[in-house]
Amino acid sequence: MKKCYVSMSTMTLAQKARNILALNKIKANVVKLTVDQSYGGCSWGVETDCDDQEKIRRILDISDIPGYRFIRGKE
Amino acid sequence: MMTRRIIYLDNAATTFPKPEGVIRAVEECMRYRGGNPGRSSHSVSVAAAQTVYSARAAIASMCGAEPERVAFTLNATYALNLAIKGLVRPYSHVVISNIEHNSVLRPVSSLSSMKTDYSLFDVVGKAQGDTEGVLASLKSALRGNTGAVVVCHRSNTLPVEAPLEAIGELCRKKGLTFIVDASQSFGCVETDIEKCGISALCAPFHKGLYGPQGGGFAAFGKSVSDREIRTIMQGGSGSASSEVSMPGYLPERLEAGTVPTPAIAGALAGAEFVKRQGASRIDRYERELVEYMKKRLSRFDKVKVYFPERSCGGILLFNAEGFSGEELAAALDKRGICVRSGLHCSPLSHRVNNTLSCGAVRASVSAFNSYSDVDAFADSLSAVLSLR
Structure with missing residues (x-):
């Protein structure tokens, strides 16, 4: 499984995204992103399966999660 | 102890x-x-x-x-x-x-x-x-x-x-x-x-x-x-x-x-x-307690309850003839009753109530109070009032 990270900038938005994705049966873990992955230093996101990327994008758009972006992870 | x-x-x-x-x-x-x-x-x-x-x-x-x-x-x-x-x-x-x-x-x-x-x-x-x-x-x-x-x-x-x-x-x-x-x-x-x-x-x-x-x-x-x-x-x-x-x-x-x-x-x-508990249920219960409190206090000639005709929230503001608010609160405290006197950090409302110069006593209830608490309060207030 390829892991993708969705950057949310704040811990609160990452928690919200994780809960919304869980309601849609998508497993996501809240993670602290590395400094080089982050905009402006420390930021937070969720770790997910890359295969779910399009579905996740649709869900986050409908849920008004602002300013998220996908970051490719490691296999 | x-x-x-x-x-x-x-x-x-x-x-x-x-x-x-x-x-x-x-x-x-x-x-x-x-x-x-x-x-x-x-x-x-x-x-x-x-x-x-x-x-x-x-x-x-x-x-x-x-x-x-x-x-x-x-x-x-x-x-x-x-x-x-x-x-x-x-x-x-x-x-x-x-x-x-x-x-x-x-x-x-x-x-x-x-x-x-x-x-x-x-x-x-x-x-x-x-x-x-x-x-x-x-x-x-x-x-x-x-x-x-x-x-x-x-x-x-x-x-x-x-x-x-x-x-x-x-x-x-x-x-x-x-x-x-x-x-x-x-x-x-x-x-x-x-x-x-x-x-x-x-x-x-x-x-x-x-x-x-x-x-x-x-x-x-x-x-x-x-x-x-x-x-x-x-x-x-x-x-x-x-x-x-x-x-x-x-x-x-x-x-x-x-x-x-x-x-x-x-x-x-x-x-x-x-x-x-239900917010509206708590609110209703507190109002009922305050209504009961008003009923008990209405028997005391010396006590003036403010806005008695209104029913809103779990608070009751009053004063008693011959006592300052602080005296009343202190006397009630000696009997184990905790109420608050003064201006309640709200001088504007006391100005509206014409109590800015003297303050008043506030009794306020929560979901944890009972009718017997109100009785104990009214009985204690009666005892305090009888001192003068």
């Missing part, structure tokens, strides 16, 4: 006792989830962050807000300062009600340093439910440069409730920021901030939410954009750390420094308590 029975009737200052679940939640948080939320990636920090998010979601669901639009603060006064100073613009005008607590009056008054002044409008009305009279007074207080209306949902001294939906509708039509002090109503009255057109609703944990002292929140409506709110405190936020300014997103934009996680854990348990 002998312990004296205490009848606590000062719940408008802070509810006491707290539900057992609240005490347990605070202890469990300090024992097992004591990390700094939103700072580190280890399990103890993430567990704390989950508690904080759950509390945001619980409070948000009680007022129709989104979880991320609930910013935690140290108390309701801090939340009101944050909302007022964050949203009111320089060289503008603010309208506040004529019964506001100092937590609104003082921050609004301080805006004079940025050339913003304020006027009062009458929210008491001619009788309970006089929405037309309240709106007429509000309209007459508006000026061309009015930018905001700030009102307490319920008074901490008088049985008065502001018609939020009607005021919110007027603010929406006029494009005004609408800030609500829900310190005395949150947990008793279900309020939808979007339906009422509220820009910011502020409340503490330790009153109707039955949480610990040391925490409060401001819930922002969707009409307010995140960056529109000026920050009044700056510091660490756990995100955008290389930037010199606070993050652009709520709630972290407004939460500089570590939030009071144990108090937040307690507030979450308090919200669950209120949900189980």
Whole structure:
């Protein structure tokens, strides 16, 4: 499984995204992103399966999660 | 050790006792989830962050807000300062009600340093439910440069409730920021901030939410954009750390420094308590207790109850002929009855009540009081009155 990270900038938005994705049966873990992955230093996101990327994008758009972006992870 | 029975009737200052679940939640948080939320990636920090998010979601669901639009603060006064100073613009005008607590009056008054002044409008009305009279007074207080209306949902001294939906509708039509002090109503009255057109609703944990002292929140409506709110405190936020300014997103934009996680854990348990009991059920019960209190006090010729014809919230304000408020409160305390005398940090409402020079005594109930508490209070008051 390829892991993708969705950057949310704040811990609160990452928690919200994780809960919304869980309601849609998508497993996501809240993670602290590395400094080089982050905009402006420390930021937070969720770790997910890359295969779910399009579905996740649709869900986050409908849920008004602002300013998220996908970051490719490691296999 | 002998312990004296205490009848606590000062719940408008802070509810006491707290539900057992609240005490347990605070202890469990300090024992097992004591990390700094939103700072580190280890399990103890993430567990704390989950508690904080759950509390945001619980409070948000009680007022129709989104979880991320609930910013935690140290108390309701801090939340009101944050909302007022964050949203009111320089060289503008603010309208506040004529019964506001100092937590609104003082921050609004301080805006004079940025050339913003304020006027009062009458929210008491001619009788309970006089929405037309309240709106007429509000309209007459508006000026061309009015930018905001700030009102307490319920008074901490008088049985008065502001018609939020009607005021919110007027603010929406006029494009005004609408800030609500829900310190005395949150947990008793279900309020939808979007339906009422509220820009910011502020409340503490330790009153109707039955949480610990040391925490409060401001819930922002969707009409307010995140960056529109000026920050009044700056510091660490756990995100955008290389930037010199606070993050652009709520709630972290407004939460500089570590939030009071144990108090937040307690507030979450308090919200669950209120949900189980039902806010409207708690409110109805408190009103019934106050009605019974009025009935008992009506037998005392020396006692004057203010606004006896109105029924709103769990408070009753009174004085007794021949006694100062402080004398009454002290004499009742000797008999194990806790009430509060003075001006209750609300000189405006005492001016309306013509008690600014003498103050008054407030008895206020919570879900934990009983009819026998009211009887004990009335019997003790009777004994005190018989001394003169």
